[in-house]
Structure formats: structure tokens, C-alpha cells
Amino acid sequence: MSNASMRITLTVWRQASADAGGGFETYDVPGVSPDMSFLEMLDVVNERLMHDGKEPIAFDHDCREGICGACGFMINGQAHGPERATATCQLHMRKFRDGDHLTIEPWRAAGFPLVKDLIVDRTAFDRIIESGGYVSVGTGGAPDGNLIPIPKPVADAAMDAAACIGCGACVAACPNGAAQLFTSAKMQHLNLLPQGQAERWDRTVNMVESMETYFGSCTNHRECEAACPKSISIDFIALMNKDYAKAQLKQRRLIGQTFP
Amino acid sequence: MTMAFDAKIPEGPLEEKWDNHRFQIKLVNPANKRRFDVIVVGTGLAGASAAASLAELGYNVKVVTFHDSPRRAHSIAAQGGINAAKNYKNDGDSIYRLFYDTIKGGDYRSREANVYRLAQVSVDIIDQCVAQGVPFAREYGGLLDNRSFGGAQVSRTFYARGQTGQQLLLGAYQALMRGVHSYGIQLYPRTEMLDVVVKDGRTAGIVCRDLNTGEVFSMSGHAVVLATGGYGNAFYLSTNAKNSNVTAAWRAAKKGAYFANPCYTQIHPTCIPASDEFQSKLTLMSESLRNDGRVWVPNKMDDTRSPDQIPEDDRDYFLERRYPAFGNLVPRDVASRAIKHEVDAGRGVGPLKNGVYLDLSEATNRLGHDVIEERYGNLFEMYERIAGEDPYKVPMRIYPAIHYTMGGLWVDYNLMSNLPGLFVLGEANFSDHGANRLGASALMQGLADGYFVLPYTIGDYLAPLLGTTPLSVDDPAFAAAEHAIDDQVRRLLSINGKKTVDEIHRELGRVLWDNCGMARTEQSLSKALAEIPAIREEFWKNVCVLGENESRNQALEKAGRVADFLEFGELMVLDALRRNESCGGHFREEYQTEDGEALRDDEHYAYVAAWEFKGVDNEPELHKEQLNFEYAHPSTRSYK
Amino acid sequence: MATTATPPTKPVKTPPVTPARPIRKLVPNGPPILRFYRSSVGKKWVMAVTGLMLMGFVVFHLIGNLKLYLSKEEINLYGEALRDMPGHLLPRTVLLWTLRSGLFVAFVLHLHSAYSLTMINRKARPQQYQSRRDYVAADFASRTMRWTGIIVLLYLVFHLMDLTWGTANSEWVRGDPYNNLVYSLQRPVVALAYAVANIALAFHLYHGAWSMFQSMGINNPRINKLRRSFATAFAGLILVGNLSFPILIQLHVVDLQCPHTEPTTAPCKA
Structure with a gap:
């Protein structure tokens, strides 16, 4: 807790719509409290802009506790800013210094077309899930939850993968605009669990191919892992690569024998 | 609009009510389900699970969410866990105990039949979620782990680290996306529902606004399901997500749906x-x-x-x-x-x-x-x-801090509001938590409603409608609703006042928190009732919404929502003022024991207060649904 | 809910589509191997497997060259042995050419997958970041793979012309790798180019030898740290080994030796 007020120079990408041209605008932001979150700082900027008769900066946000995955943009060239394992909404101004110059820019990727200012459309992620990111069990008919014991390390690994919040920072940070970390996390969460085995190989092929329809390819820079607000490991990318090759080779009628 | 005010609680002993009901209600033949269009609004636990389950059954489902992806709904932020009467811990849990704890925790202001059903289906929820791949915490032997939670003396809470809501929501979201892929669910993201259209006494559809283009359009269906969450953001500062709002529920209320128990707000x-x-x-x-x-x-x-x-x-x-x-x-x-x-x-x-x-x-x-x-x-x-x-x-x-709202649109045992064809699930309805919700029960209720209640009960309403087509979106009823929204948008954009939407929202929030927050008095509530209309008036004279309708305009979206909070807040205060007792989340300082505990008045207030909207500046009409306790007899809640 | 007789005139609004335009279409047809190669995950597999083959070549190439330090005869005999392997089991040079063909195919595939991945990745981010990126994890080696690869490729062409075909080496003599090599690396410009290419190669290997484990899904918490150590050690050994030649030759620690047998080569006369 500190009561010292900070002064920030903020350079923001402004673009009215997908088709309009965009450019940076710079604002002088005095009176920033170190206890503010980054988005609260933007709220203050927006209030001031509106009082000056200017349109506020559009940015996606919702839960503001780092779990919904709605927020996120580049802050000084890093997805979600300089603090590791932190979504933009959980980044606090105390991490910056008085007088800092911050440049913020939307995620840039073919799979994430720009909507307005800092907002991009991430529905391509939904397309990846739609192609196989689920276990096909209809409501009802599920056996007792304790019927299949799941070893704790397996459950923990699945949970590590499932922690993904779908914010898109992995794509934004990747020099290739690849969505490998998102896709592999969503896929391996299910592929690791006994419940996910029945559709494992189809899921793998379908999710990889739908991912590749919109996004680039992984060349193992590890930028995604560093940008991920949930610190999801690139180990899952390796597991996906392994499963993808296996999926091409497996005799799928023998899937019952590949129980982990 | 005079509707029968019937909660449709089934006859029979408590344990058999749900079974009896399921047997007695009408069913839609599997081959006929595709002939019904159902619109689901909201993609949190309740909405996503309902949409997925209905689509699996064969209904034509359209899903509307104002988020960019269904996965962002605020259910995702629930941390602690989900209750279920599995008794895996061998510590004496049972369906009856979960029922009893929930009724007692709700300070005897909920329906016994609904709560018992909730406890019954709680066990199925866990099974369903495990089968979907929800990575619940496990013990070393590989079995599911449980933790204890407030308001219970047994360990019945299932959890996935501190991200239980996220994992359950992702399970439901994935089921929904499977429905998009395999069962023809039509998904409308970044689409905000702004009105319900009622024609000839039935819910005919909704009117929406495409948030990216500003286009206002209508959707019609045989039934509309609202799963649009709670109204905690009326207080401005709450633990709700920034975009959570009362708009869908409130606009339904303005079309005649009763709003029940709005004063029951939970402070976490x-x-x-x-x-x-x-x-x-x-x-x-x-x-x-x-x-x-x-x-x-x-x-x-x-x-x-x-x-x-x-x-x-x-x-x-x-x-x-x-x-x-x-x-x-x-x-x-x-x-x-x-x-x-x-x-x-x-x-x-x-x-x-x-x-x-x-x-x-x-x-x-x-x-x-x-x-x-x-x-x-x-x-x-x-x-x-x-x-x-x-x-x-x-x-x-x-x-x-304000966290959850137990009040919501009034629904009967079938989760249908008093507007035929309008169903309300999850936090948006009032049904299961009484005056106070126990921890780890919100997730349970959302999923119970979506997976295991609505899919059965909606058939009872739809079955007689076989052969009808939904009202055409050309109908004047839709056109009128669309025009009203266009007008409101134009009006908001033309005020060009001096105050931002957030500034006015903060004022409302302060009034509500100070006067209708953790502790309320007749005096504070009367004060709030006097102040809110003034804020509302200032809003419509002095709000500043810049930009245009035709591209993404977050200030405009927010303005529409705050406009609804400004009307709804008044109802919340009025309900608190009229309930001359303390119970659960509603604490009136005048009504407390010597130890400062809530003092209920079961003789006069064991009812659900269902308010009927009568115009913005008119007092709403109160309808009372008497609550009967045959099993869990009201006693002073004591946790000593 | 009246049964309306008139059909709706207003088109029913369809769900908004994902505005992201596909950067490519993966057609799910053709033989499985082609389907696999079409995907970028498959291409990375090919990249890793061919990279591994090329790494094998680099190791054996180095081991062979180190015979330079034993004696002129040893390395020349080594060259002869390559042509002669595997003894009398196959006609002379058949195995060598088979290996060379395999290497060539691996090289072409390595290049092709690199090229097409680059093209895909360009499409994946049509508009670059307009402000400066600040990389956190990506190191110099990983971000320069393309360029180190091209440097190695260019050098390789010269290297083949210089020492295998002799077209870039006026004093080249078939069957005398010792003197060919020493003569070549005595030229300062060639020695420098050789050093630059091998430094590029080392960077390429530093990332590639680690990256291939990821691409092939060889990932186990027990060995994950070893993958980095392996790649560092591998790149380091190749760098030290290969750089020793131009350095020692430039320092004349290794020098030309006149042949015991005909033909007498020009460098020896000098």
C-alpha cells in the first residue's frame, strides 16, 4: 500500500473499426494510484476522455479477477504486460514506476481480427473447441463419479492444462501467431483423463486441423508459456505433437488397450 | 395479464414429489422435439447446461450471449466448490441433510419441494461433470476429494483447486460447443437480449442487439429460457463481473414477469x-x-x-x-x-x-x-x-461485499415464470436459496436447473403446442419492441450530458450500499426510495454517451444496463422496506435478537414477495406466495 | 402462439460467423502421410526427424574430419572406407550413395517444411505489431533459425563445390581430402566463411536439438532438463570440433603434406 501518486504516459492503439485505419494516440495520465489495477487506470483515462468529449478506449474486460479471459492486450511489447503469470486485470500499477511510458496495442493475429481499439474477435478459439474439445457424453447416463479412480498426478496434470482461461495471450505473444498452447491445453486436459480416451485420436486430429485453419505454427520459442496468465506449460504442446503423430498411426479399434 | 399464481408444487411426500411430477407432466415425443424452437439467453452454468441438454434431446436451440465467447460467463469466477449429497466421506450426509441445511441456511424462505429436488439431483451433477472430464480434486487413491464449507457440518463440497466454477463452466461450455457441432445449436455471441416479446399471453421471442454492428433484431421461438445471472452490480461495487447486469430479467419483469424477493442480496x-x-x-x-x-x-x-x-x-x-x-x-x-x-x-x-x-x-x-x-x-x-x-x-x-442475489424472477416448480413460455434458471430466478445461499450451492443450483430440471419440465409446456409455429418476427409485437430499443439507443446518444455512466452508477451504488446493504432500517430505506428517482432523473437528463450505435460502443451498452439498475434498484429497496423482519441476507436493524441475530417473523412474512411491474413511476403490485414448511420446521437459526 | 399462415418476410438473422478468415484449408483427403505433412504439426515432425538425420551427419562428418589430426593417411583412408563400405556386401559406393540420397532427401524436406512453415506463419500475422516487441523467452537462437539456416545452406553449397566437387578449389585433387581441406582452409577468406557458417550452425543446433524433442513429443518431466543440456552440449561440441580446423590450419599446426603416392598435387609443390 502506498499513497504516492504516479504520472504515466500512455500510448494507445486507436482504431474505430476493422476496416478503418488505426494509429497510436498518446495521453498524459497524472494521478495514478499504485493500488489501481491496469484496467482501473484505463477506466480513469476513459472517464477523463469522456469529460473532454472524446470517445473512450474500447477494451474487453469482465471479471477483473483473472479468470474469465476477456481482457488482454500488449503492454510495452509483452502480452498482458511485464508481470509473469498475470492477466492484465490483475496487473497493478505498483509494478510500474512514476514517469513510465506505456504503449498498449491489441493482440495481432489473423485468427483474431480487430473489432475496435483494443478489442479483437477470438471466436476462432470457439471453432477449435467446437471441432472436438469435449467429451461426448450427453446429460444423464453418467456412471458414478468414483467409478473410475483417477490417479492424483493424472488429475493434477489435467487440471494444470484445464486452467487455461482462453485469453489469447499465447497467440499474441507467439512470433508465429500460433495457437498451440491454447489448443494443446484444451486437448490434453481431456486426453490425459480416462474419460477422454474414447475420442482421443479423433479429437486430436480435429482440433489440430481446426487450429491450423486460423493460426500459425509452433516453432518452440516458448513465448506463449511466458505470456500465459496461468503459466500453462509447453509440455502440453509436446504431448499434443505426440498424440497427433500417434493419431495418424493408431489402429483405432484397439483404443481400449491404450488406457493410460 | 392475469395469470394463475400457482407454484405447481406436486402432491405427495417430499421424497416422491419430483418423481411423481416427472411421471405426471407431459412429454414431447423424441421425433417431435425438433419441431420446437427454444431460445436460451445466457451461457453461464445454467444457460450452457440447459442449451446443451435441450439440444441433445432434439430441440432446436438458439443461444444468445453478450460475451465474445460463451465461456466467459461469470459462473467462471466461482472458486470454492459445488455441494452434492454423495456422502463419500461417510460423515452422515444424505439428500435430506443437504435439503435441511439449504432450507435452514436460507432462513426458511425457500420452497421445500424445490430445495429437496435440488438436493436429489445434486448427486447426478457430480457424475455428469466427472464424465465430461471436469478435473475435480482427487485423493491419492484416485477417488474424489471433498472439503467442508460454511453452513454445513459435513464435508460434501467437490472442488477443482480454487477454480471450481471455471472447470464446471468449461464442462458446460464444451457440452454447448458439442451441441453447436453436432446438434445444430445456433450460437449468437456478442448479442445482447434487450426485450421479451409477449403476445396473446405467451412468450413469443426476444429482441436483441448485435453489439458489434448495433443492429437490433428479433428472434422468435416456442419458449425462451433466461439464464442471465443476478443483479449484484446494482451496488456498483460487488464481486460480480463488470458486465453482469439485470437487464434481461428486468425487461422481462417490465413485460409482466413477477420479480421475487429482490431484497435478498448476499454479502460475502x-x-x-x-x-x-x-x-x-x-x-x-x-x-x-x-x-x-x-x-x-x-x-x-x-x-x-x-x-x-x-x-x-x-x-x-x-x-x-x-x-x-x-x-x-x-x-x-x-x-x-x-x-x-x-x-x-x-x-x-x-x-x-x-x-x-x-x-x-x-x-x-x-x-x-x-x-x-x-x-x-x-x-x-x-x-x-x-x-x-x-x-x-x-x-x-x-x-x-455484495456477492450473490437470491432474489430473481418468480418461477414455479417447472422453473417457468408467470409468463407462459418464459423459463428462468440459475441466479436469475429466485427459487432455491431463500433469503440466504449457502456456499458451494450456486454452482449446484445452476447446473441442476440446466442439466436435470428444465430439460424435463419444459416438455410440459411445449407438448400442447405441437403443430404451432412461432410467431413471425414480422409481427407488430416484435416491430414495436424493436422500435422501442432503437428509440432508447437514440435517446441515450442524444442526451450529451455532463456525467459519465459510471459516475451515475457509482452514485446509485453508494445509495444502495449505504441504505440497503448489509444492514437496513426503515429510515435508510425510505431515504433510498427518495434518492433513487432523483438519480434516475439526472441520468436521463445529464448522462454522456459518446460515439455511435453502428460500431462497438461499450458506454452505450453500459448506459442501457445502468438505466435498468436505476429502475430495478427502487424495487429492491421497496421490497426491503416492506419486509418487516430480518432473514438471511435481509437484515433490518429494527428486527434483531438481543445478541444481534436476525429476527424472523414467520407469522407474517413466510411468503415469497412477487412484484408485478406497473410502470416506472408507479408502485408495483405485490403478490404473495405463502411458503409452507411440512418437513423442515422453521426454528431460529442458531450456529452457536 | 398463433399458427401464422404467412411466412416471414424478414430474413431470420443467422448467427454471426467468426470473422477470422482461414489462413489455409486443410483438405482431409489423400494418403495419410500427405495429410500428416499438410498439417504444420506434421511439418514440425518432419523438420525434427530430418533435423535428427542431419545432426547424425554432422556428428559423423566431424568424427571423420577429426582424423585429420591423426595423420594424412588416416583421413584419406577414411575417405576411401566411406566409398568402400560395407565391405564386400554391396558394390562399391552403393551404400555411400544411398546414404547421400537419404541425406539429400532429408535436407530437401527440412528446407521445404521450413519454407512452408514460414509462409504459413506470415499469413498468421498479416499485420505486424506496430510497437516494439519485448521477447521474454524466445532467445537469439530460436528467433534466427531462418537466417542461421540460410547461412549454413549457402555455405554448404560452397563447401560441396570446394571440397566434394572441387569446382571452387583450383588445387582440388580427387582422393586426397587431407590436402584439399588444408589447402582450402589456408585461404583466410574461406577459413573465415567456414567459421561464420559453423557459428551459425551451432546456433541452429542450439535451438534445433532442443526443439526437436518438443516437436516429436519427447517430453517427460524426468528428462526435460536434460533436453536443454543435450542441445547445448551438442551444439558446443560441434562448434569446438568444427572450429578447430580453420584455427589450427590457419596457425599452421596442421599443414600440407606431400603425398607418398601419385599424383603429385600442386599445393605440395608450393
Whole structure:
């Protein structure tokens, strides 16, 4: 807790719509409290802009506790800013210094077309899930939850993968605009669990191919892992690569024998 | 619009009501289900699970969400867990006990039949979610782990680290996306529902606005399902997501749906205290922390020593002192008021003296750092990030905040509102939690409604409609609703006043929190009733919404929502004023025991207050649904 | 809910589509191997497997060259042995050419997958960041793979012309690798180019030898740290080994030796 007020120079990408041209605008932001979150700082900027008769900066946000995955943009060239394992909404101004110059820019990727200012459309992620990111069990008919014991390390690994919040920072940070970390996390969460085995190989092929329809390819820079607000490991990318090759080779009628 | 005010609670013994009902209600033949169009609004736990389940059954489902992806709904932020009467811990849990705990926790203001059904289907929810691949916490033997939670003396809470809501929502979202892929669900993201259209006494559809293009359009269907969450953001500062709002429910209420018990708002005891005036929302930390944490304040007022310098003798573990049996695990409302009591008495801690300590050091010493990290690591990280202090070293500071709203649109046992064809699920309805919700029960209710209740009960309404087509979207009823929205948008954009939407929202929030918050009096409520219309008037004269309708305009979206809060807030206050008793989340200072506990008036107020909208400046009409307790007999809640 | 007789005239609004335009279409047809190669995950597999083959070549190439330090005869005999392997089991040079063909195919595939991945990745981010990126994890080696690869490729062409075909080496004599090599690296410009290419190769290997484990899904918490150590050690050994030649030759620690047998080569006369 500190009561010292900070002064920030903020350079923001402004673009009215997908088709309009965009450019940076710079604002002088005095009176920033170190206890503010980054988005609260933007709220203050927006209030001031509106009082000056200017349109506020559009940015996606919702839960503001780092779990919904709605927020996120580049802050000084890093997805979600300089603090590791932190979504933009959980980044606090105390991490910056008085007088800092911050440049913020939307995620840039073919799979994430720009909507307005800092907002991009991430529905391509939904397309990846739609192609196989689920276990096909209809409501009802599920056996007792304790019927299949799941070893704790397996459950923990699945949970590590499932922690993904779908914010898109992995794509934004990747020099290739690849969505490998998102896709592999969503896929391996299910592929690791006994419940996910029945559709494992189809899921793998379908999710990889739908991912590749919109996004680039992984060349193992590890930028995604560093940008991920949930610190999801690139180990899952390796597991996906392994499963993808296996999926091409497996005799799928023998899937019952590949129980982990 | 005179509708029968019938809760349709089935006959028979409590345990058999749901079974009897399922047998008696009408069914739609599997081959005919595709001939019905159902619109689901909202994609949280209730909406996503309902949409997926209905589509699997064969209905034509359209899903509307204002988020960019269904996965962002605020159910995702629930941390602690989900209750189910599995009795995996062999500690004496049963469906009846979960039912009883929920009724008692709700301070005897909920329907027995609904709550019993909720407890019954709770066990199926866990099975369903495990089958979907929800990575619940496991023990070393591979079986599901449970933790205890406030308001219960058994361990029945299933959890996935501190991200249970996220994992359950992703399970439901994935089921929904499977429905998009395999069962023809049509998904409309970034689409906000702005009105319900009622024609000839039936719900005919909804009117929406495409948030990216500003286009207003209608959707018609045989039934509309609202699963649009609660109204906690009326208070401006709450633990709700910034975009959570009452608009869908309120606009349905303006079309004739009864709004029930709006004054039942839950204050969550373990939130991080506000740090400054720029605070945009409050962050909750899971109540599960109270399992291992002890809540205390210094005995002395204005004790400026750092907490580790304060010896045991100078600490007041006030929850343990006042409630020896439940200790730190008393229900949320009881804990919240006890904390408010200490802070009001001047024993608050922190720079603004607006919190109490939640101390896990004893548990850390007893169980070891690793166990605590395993259980609460992510919460500790979150706290450190927000408060800038390391909770492994310094006890956390907590203070209550608005968290959940038990009130909502009135529904019958079938989850249908008094508007035929309008179903309401999850937090948006009023049905299961009475005056106070127990921890880990919101997830349970959302999923129960979506997976296991609505898919059966909707058939009872739809079956007789076989062969009808939904009202055409050309119908004048739709056109009129569309025009009304266009008009409102134009009006908001043309005011060009001096105050931003947030400034006015903050004013409303302050009035509600000060006068209709944790403790209410006739005087404070009357004051709020006088102040809210003035704020509303100022809003419509002096709000500033810049930009245009035709591209993404977040200020415009927010303005529409705040306009609804300004009307709805008044109803909430009125309901609180008319309920001359204290119960659960509704605490009237005039009605308390000598110990400062809530004093219910079962003789006069054991009813659901269902309000019928009669125009913005007219007083709404109160309809009462009497609550009958045949099994869980009302007693003074005691957690001592 | 009246049964309306008139059909709706206003088109029913369809769900908004994902505005992201596909950067490519993966057609799910053709033989499985082609389908696999079409995907970028498959291409990375090919990249890794061919990279591994090329790494094998680099190792054996180095081991062979180190015979330079034993004696002129040893290395010349080594060259002869390559042509002669595997003894009398196959006609002379058949195995060598088979290996060379395999290597060539691996090289072409390595290049092709690199090229097409680059093209895909360009499409994946049509508009670059307009402010400066600040990389956190990506190191110099990983971000320069393309360029180190091209440097190695260009050098390789010269290297083949210089020492295998002799077209870039006026004093080249078939069957005398010792003197060919020493003569070549005595030219300072060639020695420098050789050093630059091998430094580029080392960077390429530093990332590639680690990256291939990821691409092939060889990932196990027990060995994950070893993958980095392996790649560092591998790149380091190749760098030290290969750089020793130009350095020692430039320092004349290794020098030309006149042949015991005909033909007498020009460098020896000098």
C-alpha cells in the first residue's frame, strides 16, 4: 500500500473499426494510484476522455479477477504486460514506476481480427473447441463419479492444462501467431483423463486441423508459456505433437488397450 | 395479464414429489422435439447446461450471449466448490441433510419441494461433470476429494483447486460447443437480449442487439429460457463481473414477469477490502479459506502493531467466541454481520481500517506450508497481487461485499415464470436459496436447473403446442419492441450530458450500499426510495454517451444496463422496506435478537414477495406466495 | 402462439460467423502421410526427424574430419572406407550413395517444411505489431533459425563445390581430402566463411536439438532438463570440433603434406 501518486504516459492503439485505419494516440495520465489495477487506470483515462468529449478506449474486460479471459492486450511489447503469470486485470500499477511510458496495442493475429481499439474477435478459439474439445457424453447416463479412480498426478496434470482461461495471450505473444498452447491445453486436459480416451485420436486430429485453419505454427520459442496468465506449460504442446503423430498411426479399434 | 399464481408444487411426500411430477407432466415425443424452437439467453452454468441438454434431446436451440465467447460467463469466477449429497466421506450426509441445511441456511424462505429436488439431483451433477472430464480434486487413491464449507457440518463440497466454477463452466461450455457441432445449436455471441416479446399471453421471442454492428433484431421461438445471472452490480461495487447486469430479467419483469424477493442480496464475508476510490470491483476470495483460517481483530481499538506482533491474548477470535459450534464456518450472512459489527466498533485493521484478519498461520503450522499451498495457493497469489502483501507472512484482510442475489424472477416448480413460455434458471430466478445461499450451492443450483430440471419440465409446456409455429418476427409485437430499443439507443446518444455512466452508477451504488446493504432500517430505506428517482432523473437528463450505435460502443451498452439498475434498484429497496423482519441476507436493524441475530417473523412474512411491474413511476403490485414448511420446521437459526 | 399462415418476410438473422478468415484449408483427403505433412504439426515432425538425420551427419562428418589430426593417411583412408563400405556386401559406393540420397532427401524436406512453415506463419500475422516487441523467452537462437539456416545452406553449397566437387578449389585433387581441406582452409577468406557458417550452425543446433524433442513429443518431466543440456552440449561440441580446423590450419599446426603416392598435387609443390 502506498499513497504516492504516479504520472504515466500512455500510448494507445486507436482504431474505430476493422476496416478503418488505426494509429497510436498518446495521453498524459497524472494521478495514478499504485493500488489501481491496469484496467482501473484505463477506466480513469476513459472517464477523463469522456469529460473532454472524446470517445473512450474500447477494451474487453469482465471479471477483473483473472479468470474469465476477456481482457488482454500488449503492454510495452509483452502480452498482458511485464508481470509473469498475470492477466492484465490483475496487473497493478505498483509494478510500474512514476514517469513510465506505456504503449498498449491489441493482440495481432489473423485468427483474431480487430473489432475496435483494443478489442479483437477470438471466436476462432470457439471453432477449435467446437471441432472436438469435449467429451461426448450427453446429460444423464453418467456412471458414478468414483467409478473410475483417477490417479492424483493424472488429475493434477489435467487440471494444470484445464486452467487455461482462453485469453489469447499465447497467440499474441507467439512470433508465429500460433495457437498451440491454447489448443494443446484444451486437448490434453481431456486426453490425459480416462474419460477422454474414447475420442482421443479423433479429437486430436480435429482440433489440430481446426487450429491450423486460423493460426500459425509452433516453432518452440516458448513465448506463449511466458505470456500465459496461468503459466500453462509447453509440455502440453509436446504431448499434443505426440498424440497427433500417434493419431495418424493408431489402429483405432484397439483404443481400449491404450488406457493410460 | 392475469395469470394463475400457482407454484405447481406436486402432491405427495417430499421424497416422491419430483418423481411423481416427472411421471405426471407431459412429454414431447423424441421425433417431435425438433419441431420446437427454444431460445436460451445466457451461457453461464445454467444457460450452457440447459442449451446443451435441450439440444441433445432434439430441440432446436438458439443461444444468445453478450460475451465474445460463451465461456466467459461469470459462473467462471466461482472458486470454492459445488455441494452434492454423495456422502463419500461417510460423515452422515444424505439428500435430506443437504435439503435441511439449504432450507435452514436460507432462513426458511425457500420452497421445500424445490430445495429437496435440488438436493436429489445434486448427486447426478457430480457424475455428469466427472464424465465430461471436469478435473475435480482427487485423493491419492484416485477417488474424489471433498472439503467442508460454511453452513454445513459435513464435508460434501467437490472442488477443482480454487477454480471450481471455471472447470464446471468449461464442462458446460464444451457440452454447448458439442451441441453447436453436432446438434445444430445456433450460437449468437456478442448479442445482447434487450426485450421479451409477449403476445396473446405467451412468450413469443426476444429482441436483441448485435453489439458489434448495433443492429437490433428479433428472434422468435416456442419458449425462451433466461439464464442471465443476478443483479449484484446494482451496488456498483460487488464481486460480480463488470458486465453482469439485470437487464434481461428486468425487461422481462417490465413485460409482466413477477420479480421475487429482490431484497435478498448476499454479502460475502471474505472479500478483499477496497483500497481507494478508483476501485472498480471487489474481489472475492473463496469462503473455503474459512476452513483453515481464523478470523480475528485486535482487542484494542486502533492497535497499530503489525499482526504478528499482537499476542494471542490481545486478539479477539470473534466468530469462535460468538459461535462456538460452527466457529469460523457460520453461514455467510452471520459472518458478514459479525465482521461489520467489529469494523463499525472501530476494531478494523488495514490502512483504511476497513477489514478484519483472516489468519491461516495456525493451519500452516499444523498442516505444513505445502498442504496450505496445495489448497489455497492460487487464492494466496491472487491476494498478494491485489493487496501487495504476502499472506504466508501477513494475515489477509477481509471485508464483506455484495456477492450473490437470491432474489430473481418468480418461477414455479417447472422453473417457468408467470409468463407462459418464459423459463428462468440459475441466479436469475429466485427459487432455491431463500433469503440466504449457502456456499458451494450456486454452482449446484445452476447446473441442476440446466442439466436435470428444465430439460424435463419444459416438455410440459411445449407438448400442447405441437403443430404451432412461432410467431413471425414480422409481427407488430416484435416491430414495436424493436422500435422501442432503437428509440432508447437514440435517446441515450442524444442526451450529451455532463456525467459519465459510471459516475451515475457509482452514485446509485453508494445509495444502495449505504441504505440497503448489509444492514437496513426503515429510515435508510425510505431515504433510498427518495434518492433513487432523483438519480434516475439526472441520468436521463445529464448522462454522456459518446460515439455511435453502428460500431462497438461499450458506454452505450453500459448506459442501457445502468438505466435498468436505476429502475430495478427502487424495487429492491421497496421490497426491503416492506419486509418487516430480518432473514438471511435481509437484515433490518429494527428486527434483531438481543445478541444481534436476525429476527424472523414467520407469522407474517413466510411468503415469497412477487412484484408485478406497473410502470416506472408507479408502485408495483405485490403478490404473495405463502411458503409452507411440512418437513423442515422453521426454528431460529442458531450456529452457536 | 398463433399458427401464422404467412411466412416471414424478414430474413431470420443467422448467427454471426467468426470473422477470422482461414489462413489455409486443410483438405482431409489423400494418403495419410500427405495429410500428416499438410498439417504444420506434421511439418514440425518432419523438420525434427530430418533435423535428427542431419545432426547424425554432422556428428559423423566431424568424427571423420577429426582424423585429420591423426595423420594424412588416416583421413584419406577414411575417405576411401566411406566409398568402400560395407565391405564386400554391396558394390562399391552403393551404400555411400544411398546414404547421400537419404541425406539429400532429408535436407530437401527440412528446407521445404521450413519454407512452408514460414509462409504459413506470415499469413498468421498479416499485420505486424506496430510497437516494439519485448521477447521474454524466445532467445537469439530460436528467433534466427531462418537466417542461421540460410547461412549454413549457402555455405554448404560452397563447401560441396570446394571440397566434394572441387569446382571452387583450383588445387582440388580427387582422393586426397587431407590436402584439399588444408589447402582450402589456408585461404583466410574461406577459413573465415567456414567459421561464420559453423557459428551459425551451432546456433541452429542450439535451438534445433532442443526443439526437436518438443516437436516429436519427447517430453517427460524426468528428462526435460536434460533436453536443454543435450542441445547445448551438442551444439558446443560441434562448434569446438568444427572450429578447430580453420584455427589450427590457419596457425599452421596442421599443414600440407606431400603425398607418398601419385599424383603429385600442386599445393605440395608450393
